[in-house]
Amino acid sequence: MLSDGIAISVKGLGKRFDEKWVVDGVDLEVPAGSVFGFLGPNGSGKTTCIRMICGLLEPSSGSGRCLEFDILKQRERIKREVGYMTQRFALYEDLTVRENLLFVARAYEVDTPRLVADEVMEKFGLADRRNQLAGALSGGWKQRLSLAAAMLHEPRLLLLDEPTAGVDPKARRDFWSEIHELSRAGLTVLVTTHYMDEAERCSDLAYIANGKILTRGKPGFLTRESGLSTFRVHGEKLFELANRLRQFDGVEQVAAFGTELHVSGPDAALLTRALEANCGPGARYEPQETLLEDVFIHLMERARR
Numbered sequence: 001m002l003s004d005g006i007a008i009s010v011k012g013l014g015k016r017f018d019e020k021w022v023v024d025g026v027d028l029e030v031p032a033g034s035v036f037g038f039l040g041p042n043g044s045g046k047t048t049c050i051r052m053i054c055g056l057l058e059p060s061s062g063s064g065r066c067l068e069f070d071i072l073k074q075r076e077r078i079k080r081e082v083g084y085m086t087q088r089f090a091l092y093e094d095l096t097v098r099e100n101l102l103f104v105a106r107a108y109e110v111d112t113p114r115l116v117a118d119e120v121m122e123k124f125g126l127a128d129r130r131n132q133l134a135g136a137l138s139g140g141w142k143q144r145l146s147l148a149a150a151m152l153h154e155p156r157l158l159l160l161d162e163p164t165a166g167v168d169p170k171a172r173r174d175f176w177s178e179i180h181e182l183s184r185a186g187l188t189v190l191v192t193t194h195y196m197d198e199a200e201r202c203s204d205l206a207y208i209a210n211g212k213i214l215t216r217g218k219p220g221f222l223t224r225e226s227g228l229s230t231f232r233v234h235g236e237k238l239f240e241l242a243n244r245l246r247q248f249d250g251v252e253q254v255a256a257f258g259t260e261l262h263v264s265g266p267d268a269a270l271l272t273r274a275l276e277a278n279c280g281p282g283a284r285y286e287p288q289e290t291l292l293e294d295v296f297i298h299l300m301e302r303a304r305r
């Protein structure tokens with residue numbers, strides 16, 4: 001058991017490839033039992049962090065532990081206790097569902113590989129597809145198979161790297177139900193995603209850009225802490241209005257949502273002034289809740305500057 005209730009704790013974690021620090025001084029604490037969302041733009045260092053945390057990649061700097069094991073000295077132990085679903089499909093396309101799971105069971109040296117493979121197929125609804133080639137499965141079923149493979153050795157911590165990329169909404173929703181069920185049963189889950197609706201479903205979030213953590217906290221906390229105000233604008237000639245608003249002081253983001261614009265910025269007074277000056281009789285505006293997406297775009301812009 002973890003004495004302090006923290007499943008992952010790293011400090012000053014860094015990775016240098018050639019001369020470039022792609023992960024740079026990352027401090028991260030993942031509470032045991034949480035569904036922890038790890039977010040950030042493409043190339044920001046999420047996958048690299050995950051690989052260092054689960055013992056697959058040696059850090060260039062920093063230290064820490066994953067479960068009760070040292071990430072520098074006990075990498076083999078970590079691999080046994082952690083399930084890792086990689087960003088790209090990592091199973092054999094020309095083996096069947098069952099053969100893939102058997103292969104993984106043997107790689108983990110479980111005592112009864114056949115039994116374990118059967119059980120996990122049953123648990124993840126794969127039994128009917130046991131003889132299908134993995135390469136012939138749809139995206140959603142491939143993802144289920146990958147999850148089953150990552151869960152087969154009954155890990156205490158699950159690392160999911162963009163598990164739902166390219167998966168349809170129904171399969172995504174089912175997948176998240178599964179994740180929450182596993183979490184309720186005591187599993188800690190760290191998951192990367194670019195989908196904001198998925199971020200909202202996490203208990204905790206951290207946001208990384210250019211290898212550095214920019215912010216962390218509960219989803220509601222992050223929107224409040226960002227200090228962003230957002231208005232929704234509807235009416236006529238919104239395209240022209242959007243272009244005008246973008247030129248104004250205090251307007252940081254203008255995004256089209258269906259037949260509305262969402263306009264946000266860090267200073268509510270300046271933002272209101274810009275809206276007053278630009279929204280003629282054909283357009284109306286009203287306050288609207290700031291979305292996580294607005295917060296992350298704001299953070300990305302700030303990091304770029």
Ligand SMILES: Nc1ncnc2c1ncn2[C@@H]1O[C@H](COP(=O)(O)OP(=O)(O)OP(=O)(O)O)[C@@H](O)[C@H]1O
Nearest residue numbers: 017018022040041042043044045046047048049087
């Ligand atoms: N083995 C490697 N050698 C050199 N550079 C690498 C290597 N692996 C990753 N990088 C670089 O490190 C940076 C971070 O990559 P990483 O894959 O961790 O980002 P990511 O946040 O997972 O991105 P994405 O959202 O696109 O998956 C990128 O610039 C990438 O090109």
Ligand SMILES: [Mg+2]
Nearest residue numbers: 046047087161
């Ligand atoms: Mg990645």
